Amino acid sequence: DTSTGGGGGGDGEVEKVGLMLQDISNPFFASMQDSMEAAAEEQGFDLNVQDGRQDLAAQNDQIDAFIQQGMDLILLNAVDSSGIASAVARAEAAGITVVAVDVDAEGAAAAVTTDNVEAGRQSCQALVDALGGQGNIFMIEGTPTTAPQDRVKGCEEVLAENPGITVVARQAGNNDRASGLALTTDMLTANQDVQGIFAINDPEALGADLAVAQAGRSGVTIVGVDGSPEAVNALEDPASNFVASAAQDPGGMALEALEVGKDIVAGDAPAERVTLLEPSLVTKDNVSSYEGW
Amino acid sequence: MSESTTPLLEVEGISKRFGATLALSDVSFDVRAGEVHALMGENGAGKSTLMKIISGNYQPDTGSIRISGSPVTMASPRDAMVVGVAIIHQELNTIPEMTVAENLATGNEPLRFGMLDRRTMVAQAREKLARVGADIDPNRPIGRLSVGMQQMVEIARAVAENATVLVLDEPTAALSRTESQQLFELIRSMRSRGMGLVYISHRMEEVWELADRVTVFRDGQLIGTRDMRASGPEQVGPGDIVKMMVGRDIDDLYVRNAHQSGEVRLTVRDLTGPGDIGPVSFDVRGGQVVGMVGLIGAGRTEVARLIYGADRRTGGAVTLDGQPLEVRNPIDGIKAGVGLLPESRKDQALFLDLSVKDNIGMSTLPDHSSAGVVRNGSLLTAVRGVMDQLKVRSNALKLESRALSGGNQQKLVLGRLLLQKPKLLILDEPTRGVDIGAKSEIYRLINEIAGTGAAVLVISSDLPEALGISDELLVMRNGRIVATLDARTADEESVMQHATGVYDDGATTNETAGTAR
């Protein structure tokens, strides 16, 4: 039982917020941190940010520490949606409201996520369109966590409807630029006949872009997911092979989760437990009107 | 000794090959009840290998072993223990982090209700130590004991195995006279109880003192066995054994030129060091060989290390050629012209994985490099020169030093020192574990070095050697010099009396130029 701080009591005020991110070194999550820090400044609540570094057990410990500190609200970006369930249950038992961000978390009072399946669909569809429904592609997957896997799922749905497209190689990276670069370099060697690459996020896609450029290949179209600032740069660069990204709004997502959380603490739960934010496709054509993170 | 009864242990037609080395070739050998059977031979002759085979450490390639007439196979050290063969190995085999009692119990720890019984362990340890007359606290970590005391613990362990055959592989290499005598008493009492003992040593006088039979090995082959108790035409003398070992005569083992004792080069005044060493004062002249003797732990090694800079002094003054010798580490020592041959070849001197060339050249690389880059030609010339002087074949240049015999390894270290051209050369147990051929080589070298005018300090636990090669003897006890003797006139007995503190006023002691205290 926690006795200190403003938490647990349902007094309706949110004074202490814990934000747990799975990997702050990814700009996507860093952007969540930025927007939350701005909000904390503006709205005057205490914010404690922790990095899970892709380790579930560490996130478990972080929740325990947050319980200890008597948080009013935990915004949880879990490494794994189910693996965190028991920790969420402990927090809820201690009277802390948990709202999942970006990745749903079992047992959380509410969740605000991008529709990752839809993101995969959008991005993959853009690739299929660019190739005119015909050609060989690589698929660069990510770590075995829900968001990357949902994007792959979305892409596979699109591919199922487009039998003209063949996946000639699929490899899993670490969601980062270096692995996108390394994998693509080797995949290009094994497969001369390739026209497109789908990567589960922008860093991997941009790594793939570098690899294609280094290999001196042309006619390879690359798509990613996130709509990150780097992706925007690449889209604006006419020399780049990178053509589209299903953009999310991480900062907005975190703020949305904060609002949902505050409502719940105030006794006003949302109608739907899960708030799905639609991704929007950014392409070379519409990048000039894209606001970015 | 009844020659008619079945030997306790017999081996027949044993051969053993290590890779390309034929370490033993068709060897037959036996040990009878109530005898000490000595094994002699040069380094690498195969003595230890045979002993490791009869103690279950190695498996022979061919040949058979019989214990009291019945054939056995010994697949492990444990098997050998079961049939009553115990061994004290040439190398120390203690576990430094453990206490004496734990070391003694290793492999056969006493249990009570299935659990370790520490009390019994300690009690058994006391008993075993008492049996060999060693007064050592069983609860002390063995790593803190001097090598000699550790050796006593090893002896206690082996003796306690209820063995009928006990092998002692150079047990006295790390012991000085008194401990050795204690051990010999023990050996005699075991012999009289009807045990069979195998005794390996490079020290002729010990073999003379103990052995009933002597078997000589050379290059993995058994050269012959002699009955030491025989008389008349059968009677054997030391010369015969040496000839069997090296295939020719060695007339005079010890070399001592009438050195031109020159000016005093080294002076040591009130030198003290950690662990209750000193104050020690003495001088060494150019061209003089000064021997330093004493019991185990008397502090000889420590004094040498303090002079060289290997350990920190706590007080006193040392000068070399009139210059203060202030050394904080061996680098300073070498720069100032001091060379040290450390006590333990393997642990403190050799780079077993490196070539002969590298081992010899290691301390003098600065002389053979420009801007840090080794000038290989100049280094090779220097190393070759030293190898000639040492009579090590130059085709060994690129061999790993691991592949050399103990005697040759010791010569590499000496070679390293020769290249340094030291003003003061300190040799700590220079012939430990070295065969007679190499010994005579080393004595010749020491003599040569002294002949060039260097001051030479030799620490030795081998008394005949110390007496034979030195001009003057310093006797140490309890960290202090208790006597300075003229080595030409001193005898073993008087030295021992000083070393043990059982001084008899009538003993012949000759005052010499050196000071003691």
Add this chain to the structure above:
Amino acid sequence: MNPITDTTPDNPLPDTKPEPAAVRRGSVIAHWWDRVGIFLVLLILIALMAALAPNFLSVDNAINVARSVSINAILAAGLTVVILTAGIDLSVGSILAVAGVGSVLLAVDGVPTPLALLGGILIGAVAGALNGAFVAWLALPAFIVTLGSMTYLRGLAYSLLDGQPLVASDLGFRGIGNGSVAGIPQPVVVMVVVYAIFWFLLERTRFGRHVYAVGGNMEAARLAGINVKRVLLSAYMLAGAAAGVAGLIFSARVLSAQPTAGQGYELDAIAAVVLGGTSLAGGRGRILGTLVGAVIIGVLSNGLILLDVPFFYQLIIKGVVIIIAIALDSLKRFSRAGT
């Protein structure tokens, strides 16, 4: 030149002389610091955290720390045995994953809970035994063998699950991750039991002596008739079994089979062992020191989270504290050097 002081003939021989008192005293201090040195480091750390971190010194938080320490502490217990034999096991994190995944798969397949638990431990023991076999029989360097098994076992954990985590919300043994016994979390209870067993093995059995002997001087151990290979095999097997237990707790805590479980844990576990005073050269150390080492790491992580230190400063502080702790602990060497 005349003889000196103690010339009485009945004097015992000098080499049997007792060490000078100063030496003995030095070694007593060394002995004492050996055993409590790292414990002092822990107390200092706790005092520091208590002064700085809000709510650090509460019963609840102590329980949190204990719970979060349990997995690393259990891994480190097994590793202690291996390191005492002068070995190393980099694969414990991967064994944790394979055993955790295996036990969840068994449970999900309807195997009774006790058997599923046993299965997890067994998987760990077998994986460990394989390491041990390579080290003991082929005499391969443990570092590289377990680097290899760390890699292939991680692959195995993924492939058992086809690369994806498997949720098991109603896991039969969820209790050992999340339950409590009389207010004490079950993982902590398991940890205490594991330490009791390992303490007994190392301190009270022949096997324990043999572990120290093998690590202290392998050749001497062999010559003393110890079956060195069997000791090595058992040590790695025990480390594997302990990692298996840690895997069960991990799975129960996260109520799922996670192929990424335990990634990088081997380093924290090794840090705990070494902080606890066990020498990587083997033959020297105590299992309870390891527990203290694991708690140091746990207290540090917990305190830094409570202090709301940004994660990268946490890394900096953690790294620096590891070095300071081992430096303080190594003072024992200097006090021992006096002897």
Add this chain to the structure above:
Amino acid sequence: MNPITDTTPDNPLPDTKPEPAAVRRGSVIAHWWDRVGIFLVLLILIALMAALAPNFLSVDNAINVARSVSINAILAAGLTVVILTAGIDLSVGSILAVAGVGSVLLAVDGVPTPLALLGGILIGAVAGALNGAFVAWLALPAFIVTLGSMTYLRGLAYSLLDGQPLVASDLGFRGIGNGSVAGIPQPVVVMVVVYAIFWFLLERTRFGRHVYAVGGNMEAARLAGINVKRVLLSAYMLAGAAAGVAGLIFSARVLSAQPTAGQGYELDAIAAVVLGGTSLAGGRGRILGTLVGAVIIGVLSNGLILLDVPFFYQLIIKGVVIIIAIALDSLKRFSRAGT
């Protein structure tokens, strides 16, 4: 006493007898296998991949392998020196990150390219020297010191960037990641230069001899008048500098400063060193063996990707191959037993 008979030059003393020819032969075989054993393993691997993987045996792919090997090979070169001194450096991956980040930051801040490059290498050298200082002067165990620095340096890399990667598409030194000289990728050229330097240092200089001596027998090295501390310090500093170079290449390849760069690379680098025949016990090994070890790992990864093997099977195969390779390599011990 008189000089004795057997000093006549034409009567060499018996103990100067040459080792029997048989011994020499055995040691020649051992020597040979020592040097080419692992090379054979590589050839077998290449043959296997050539038979199985499409386009494996093409010039382009050879260039790919060389390029992708370069970073690990450079890390491993530095590590070889440290391991030869019987040490270990777990922090090279983190040094890579800090140096890579530092150099990009310098470049982005407008520092001229050559200075930015130098800065990166310097950062690596300083980080390495710090490791070396702890190991040499405080005599702390290298494993735990570099485990600590691996942690704090990683934290430092994050904190320099406030936790986030920094993209620098027009990096002045992008060439050393992506450029080519006469068709050979610049990272490969850098790798060759690094190996040339390290080969020279180890084989031709006094320092090199001292490294082997310190690793082979530290006490003997000290007594032989070697400044052991300085040798250790230099070894770790060199490893740091090499990691710094690797960091430059990494940054140039991904055209950004990545705080996560090089995570886990230390294990691949150690594997390369050990596969290359350098003993973790120190004093024994060759720098060119390390290069072969790194290429083995690179060929394996490349081939498995070409074969489009799912990543978890890649892990399994990689782990198993590491163990098989070291087992094959260890055959040399059996042939050496003859000497």
